[in-house]
Amino acid sequence: MKRPTIADIARRAGVSKGAVSYALNGLPGVSAATRQRIIAIAQEIGFNPNSAARALSGAAANAVGLTLCRPARTLGIEPFFMELISGVEAELSARSYALTLQVVADPEAEIAVFRRWWGERRVDGVFVCDLRVDDRRIPVLERLQLPAMVIGGPGHTGTLANVWCDDGAALVEAVEYLVALGHHRIARVGGLPGLLHTEIRTRAFTDLCARLGLSRAVTVPSDYTGEEGGRATRRLLSSPERPTAILYDNDVMAIAGLAVAQEMGLSVPADLSIVAWDDSALCQLVHPALTALGRDIPAYGANAARRLLAVVAGDPVDDFQDQTAHLTPRGSTGPPPRDT
Amino acid sequence: MKRPTIADIARRAGVSKGAVSYALNGLPGVSAATRQRIIAIAQEIGFNPNSAARALSGAAANAVGLTLCRPARTLGIEPFFMELISGVEAELSARSYALTLQVVADPEAEIAVFRRWWGERRVDGVFVCDLRVDDRRIPVLERLQLPAMVIGGPGHTGTLANVWCDDGAALVEAVEYLVALGHHRIARVGGLPGLLHTEIRTRAFTDLCARLGLSRAVTVPSDYTGEEGGRATRRLLSSPERPTAILYDNDVMAIAGLAVAQEMGLSVPADLSIVAWDDSALCQLVHPALTALGRDIPAYGANAARRLLAVVAGDPVDDFQDQTAHLTPRGSTGPPPRDT
DNA sequence: CTGAAAGCGCTTACAG
C-alpha cells in the first residue's frame, strides 16, 4: 500500500497532476468545483505532499534550524531555552514549519552545521542564539546568504536582523530597587563572559554603580551553572566586607547562591538579599521565593520565529526590541542588616 | 552563484553523475583513483548533497522526529527532556541524522503530527515519550508502519520496540533506605496519573508498603509541576500524623516540597526527609542537597536513538532495559524525629 | 480553465 501522490488524486479526479497541485495549493487555474472535488479526494485518501519532492521543486524546505551550544547538563537545567523553543514552535507549527534542532559542542561546530544544513537545503533559515561580542557565525551566515534571525543584540549582528531586549534598563531597575531598600554593598554574579548580553549587563552595572557612588560594587564572572554560581557566592560571602545584596545573571545561579547563604548560616533576606535574572518557575520553587527580573520568553521566541519566516519569505524585516524585563519582588529581598 | 550539484562535480571530473554518486557514497563501481579525485573536487567546491533530492530518490529523509506534549512552563523547568534530547542528539549527529522537534498541546495533536510527518516523508522514524497506560499513539504508529522507538515501558508498547528502566526496583531501593533510617510514616507525591511509569511506581509503592506493614503509606497524585508538588506537600504536612519522609516523583516537585517544609518551619532532614526522583543538577542546587534516585539520562537518550536508527534500517531490535536508577544519599535524608 | 511536459538533484538498475 503505497503512500498516495498527486498522481493518484489526478487519476481519481480525472484531471492532470498540475491541476491537483494548483487546487491543493490554493492557486488560480482550476474552477471552484474542480478544486473542491480534488480537496475532498485528497482528504479522503489521506494525502500529504511529499516534503522532499516539494523542496526539490524549488519550493521551501519548510523547516528552520536551531543550534544549541551548551553542555548537556547545563542545557537541561536552564529553563530559558526550552521556554524559547516552545514559543518558537508555537509560531512555526501554526505555519506548518518544522524545527530542526542540533546540540553542538562549540561555536565552530555550529558554523559547520549551518553550512551543512544550507548546503543540503535542509532548512530555509536559522536562529542564532547566545550572540557573542565578536561572533564568527555572523560573517559566515552573511556570506552563505542563509536567512537568519539573531536572538540577541543590539548591534553585533552585521546585516542580519535580530530581536533583542534592553538588559541594561532591566539591570538599572533591579539595582535601583536594591539601593532604595538601603543597600550599598551590591555584588553581581555574571554569566559567561564573551556573550553579548553578559557584557552589556556588566557595563551597565559598572556604569550605574559608579554613578551611584557604590564603590564596592563588583561583578564576579561565572558561567550560568549552579556549581560556579555557588562558588562565586561563597567567595563573595567570605570576603571581609561581604555584600548585603547579590544580583545573579540567571535563576539557576541565584538558587545556588541561596543555598550557599543558607549553608553559611545567613538568613535571606535578613542578612542577604538575592535577585535573579530570568524569572522561570524555578524562582517560586524555593524558599524564600526569589525576587526576579522576568519577561515572557515564549513570546520572545514566537516573535523571533515570526520574523525569521518573514526573512525567509524575502519580506523586509527590521530589528525588533522586545519588552524589557521587569522586576517582581518576592521574599528574597529586603532592607540590609542594621549595622551596614 | 548556485549551490554545487553532482553535475558540477561530474563535469569537472570528466565522469558521469552516476559515477559521482557512487564515489561519494562509498559504493563499488568506481576505481580508487577516480573516487579520490571526485572526493577532492567535492570538498574543494564545498559540495553537500541536497537532502530533498536524496530523500526523493527513495533514500531516507535522514531525520527522525520527537514530539513533546507538555505546557511551555513545565517543559522549561523539567531537566529530563533536555537531557534526553542532548543524548539523542549526540547519537544522531554522529550519524548525520537530523532531529525534528515539535511541541504539541495534547496526545491527539501528537498523532496528527506523526501522520503528517510520515505522509510528508519528513522523518524516517519517531520517538514516543511519556508512554501512557492505554496509549492511543501505539496502534496508530503500528497501522502507519512508521518506524518508532518507545521511550518507556515495560509492556504497553504493542509491537513497537522500546527502551525502559525498572522504576519499581528503584522505588524499592529508596523506600528500603528510608525504612532502614527508621521511618514508618512515608508518603509519596506522585507524577501525572495515566503515565505508565507513574502507575508502575504507584503500584510498586503500594505493594512494598503493604509488605512492610507501613499502613500509613500514601501516594498523593500530582502532575510534576512545582506548584502542585508544593500543594501536595502542604496537605501532607498539615495532616494530624504527618509523614516523616516524602518521596517525590521528580526533582522539581521535591524542591518545591523542600521549600514548603522550610516555609512551615520544619527542618530538613531533622523533621522531614526528602527523596527526589530524577537526579538532575537541580538536586545539588538547594540546601540541603537532595537525596535522589538518578541515572544517566543522556545515555538513555543515546540508546534510544541508536535503536531507533536500527529499526529504521530494518534491523531486528528487541526491547532494551536500561540501567536502574540508583540512590545517591545527600543532606535531605536522615533518621526521623525521636518521638515518632 | 485545463493538459502535457520539463525540471528540481539525486539514486540505481541496466548496458556496455
Next chain:
DNA sequence: CTGAAAGCGCTTACAG
C-alpha cells in the same frame, strides 16, 4: 570499471 537513462513526486511555465 563507466556511461546513459529512468524515476522519485512535486511545481511551474507553456500551450491550448
